[in-house]
Amino acid sequence: MKYKSIKGTKDILPDESHIWIEVENRIRKVMHTYNYKEIRTPIFEETKLFARGIGEFTDIVGKEMYTFTDRGGDSLTLKPEVTASVIRAYIQHNLGEKQPLTKVYYISPAFRQERPQAGRLRQFHQFGAEAIGSKNPAVDAEIISLAANIYESFGIRDFVIKINSVGCEICRNEYKNILKKFLIDISNKLSPESQKRIDVNPMRVLDSKDENDRIATKSAPLILNYLCNDCKTHFAQLQDLLSFMNVTFEVDGRIVRGLDYYTKTAFEIISTELGSQDALAGGGRYDLLVKELGGKDTPAVGFAAGLERLLMVLQKQNQDKFQAPRPKVFIAYADKSCEKIILNLAQKLRAKGVPCEIDLLNRSLKSQMREADRQNSDFVIVVGENEVKSNRLNIKNMKTGKVEEIDLGNLENYFLSSNG
């Protein structure tokens, strides 16, 4: 085997592509019930866009981006997440001038150069939504409910919604200093990894998976107790609204998002079914990003979710059987001389939108029947001398085994009526 797909990438083969198509369509359907419209942005952007948008010192920008120089000497990057691109498009096309609130969603590949593991690929797929233009906590609530609704629409119930507020520029910085002091005092009890993080990103220490870190930070100050009045009210209102909307959630003061641009609301949807990579979706409010990227000061909320992780949960729960496309009719020939006739019949049916298949390998009738069975087609028509002479066709129902005889002229009608 000479050529192989790149490490951490996967082919979606014909046997499974229909599942992706169906899942994507269902996601679209829920998005549309909330009146979000699809936006499609290029898979690569100027490197600076992500460095600026996501944050120079995040892991994503620091070590995970697929960055290259094109022949013109420009530094380009395969998008590691989609929000920055969406906001770029929002600003570039002045979407905010057309209407005060822009509600968009996306289903898109994303790229990060990490070591692959369960639920993590180098090219993976995200779906998500962004509502740009309102600071109303009702939008936060809508985004969270939208994300949750997508999972529910697939019959998935084994997930937990965790929400937090990471404050704004003012109260977060004050809190960070208080937290730093606390962490420095107990730093000898922390893991080496966490010790390094005290300066760079102290809030991340609270989110550590290390058992000892968890114990050591049990009495750590949580940001929820240090929010300014504005952030505090916003968070209280959000909880109130979610309760009114019958969205079940947990408040978790330790949630920190990996991207720098979040303000106020941060949330995660965690699967209780998956392994180590159990985050189905994450999101929150990012009131500073639009301005940061050169637009007007515009508040926004959004979420991003992993398509592969949704598929993993679906597979684990064996929730849904997605039907693959299949031919309704298989038209076989009894002998090769009838090939032209079956081509013609297939042509007629296809023109009417009836999916059908014929043999293209000069196979025996037995083989054709086997093929029809394997293709899971509903009906088989065998064309031979008899049919040509009588102008009548036998239609075999493959489920019941019964055969019905019709006039050749009624062929299309037969499949367009209740049988079709």
Add this chain to the structure above:
RNA sequence: GUGUCCAUAGUUCAGUUGGUUAGAACGCCAGGUUGUGGCCCUGGAAGUCGAGGGUUCAAGUCCCUCUGGACACCCCA
């Protein structure tokens, strides 16, 4: 980037302390007398044993390097 385990037909796997032409199941192909699938029966095709190097009379089996995969850390979707 770090760690652990792994790599043999299309797929899932056997393959003894190194020893002849590397096996099975499923799948695939063809048949089982006239023009009808599934079940069953018979036969067939199919492997550079991940790649490269080394040890040996002899390597799928032992050693090294690389590549890829699985899982975990880090981080995230």
